[in-house]
Every structure is written in C-alpha cells, then in structure tokens.
Amino acid sequence: MLYHNSWITNLDIDQEDVAVMVQIGQSRRKIENEQFNVHKNGGYELEHNYDHGKKNLSMVFYLLNLLAFVSHLILELGESLYQKCRKQETLRETWNILRTLTPTLLFKSWQAMLLHFLGEQEASP
Numbered sequence: 301m302l303y304h305n306s307w308i309t310n311l312d313i314d315q316e317d318v319a320v321m322v323q324i325g326q327s328r329r330k331i332e333n334e335q336f337n338v339h340k341n342g343g344y345e346l347e348h349n350y351d352h353g354k355k356n357l358s359m360v361f362y363l364l365n366l367l368a369f370v371s372h373l374i375l376e377l378g379e380s381l382y383q384k385c386r387k388q389e390t391l392r393e394t395w396n397i398l399r400t401l402t403p404t405l406l407f408k409s410w411q412a413m414l415l416h417f418l419g420e421q422e423a424s425p
Contacts, residue, residue, distance in 0.1 A: 339369060381414035388418070
C-alpha cells in the first residue's frame with residue numbers, strides 16, 4: 301500500500317526520524333477516523349461537514365452534539381448503573397428507552413431512573 305502525506309515542521313529530520321513520524325501520522329489519522337465514525341454512526345448523526353452552514357446555528361448544533369458525546373463518554377466511564385444499562389441494550393436503544401421514560405414517569409433521581417430501567421426499582425406515582 302502506498303502512503304503519501306506531508307508535514308510542516310521546524311524540526312531537523314533525518315532518515316531515522318521519518319519512520320517514527322510516519323507511524324505517528326498514521327496513528328493520529330486512525331484515531332481521528334475512529335472518532336468520526338463514532339460520531340457519524342453511533343447515533344449522533346454527525347457528518348464531517350456538520351459545522352459548515354449559514355451563520356451560527358449549525359455550529360451550535362455541532363457543539364451540542366459534542367456535549368452529548370462527552371456526557372455519554374463520562375457516563376460510560378464513571379457511572380456503574382449506566383454501564384449495567386448499556387450491557388442490556390445498544391447506545392441508541394438505551395437512550396430511546398430513557399427518552400421514553402422521562403416524560404411518562406416521575407423519578408426522584410437519575411439513579412432511580414436507571415434502577416427502573418434495570419427493573420430493580422419502581423417509579424414514583
């Protein structure tokens with residue numbers, strides 16, 4: 301496979317550095333592409349050119365989308381009840397269920413809603 305790329309740098313580069321720089325460039329490209337795939341196909345419906353548009357509204361939508369992504373990432377990494385819910389359903393289906401529960405039932409807390417999701421607690425009347 302032929303790989304072509306270019307970098308702008310003020311560092312002195314010799315033959316030994318080229319291989320390291322290519323590896324760094326390829327790993328960065330891989331990380332960026334994986335994240336774009338999560339945003340694009342993981343329920344966020346984000347396209348690469350999402351922030352291109354008239355005035356500021358599309359940028360606001362883009363930032364709200366990123367805020368949702370970061371919030372979900374924090375939940376994935378730090379909320380044990382949420383992690384249990386996610387083991388039962390896909391990301392999209394988890395949030396569809398939570399979105400349905402929110403306007404129909406009253407919950408004392410986020411934890412109470414997740415426990416209800418897991419079938420471990422009843423909702424308040």
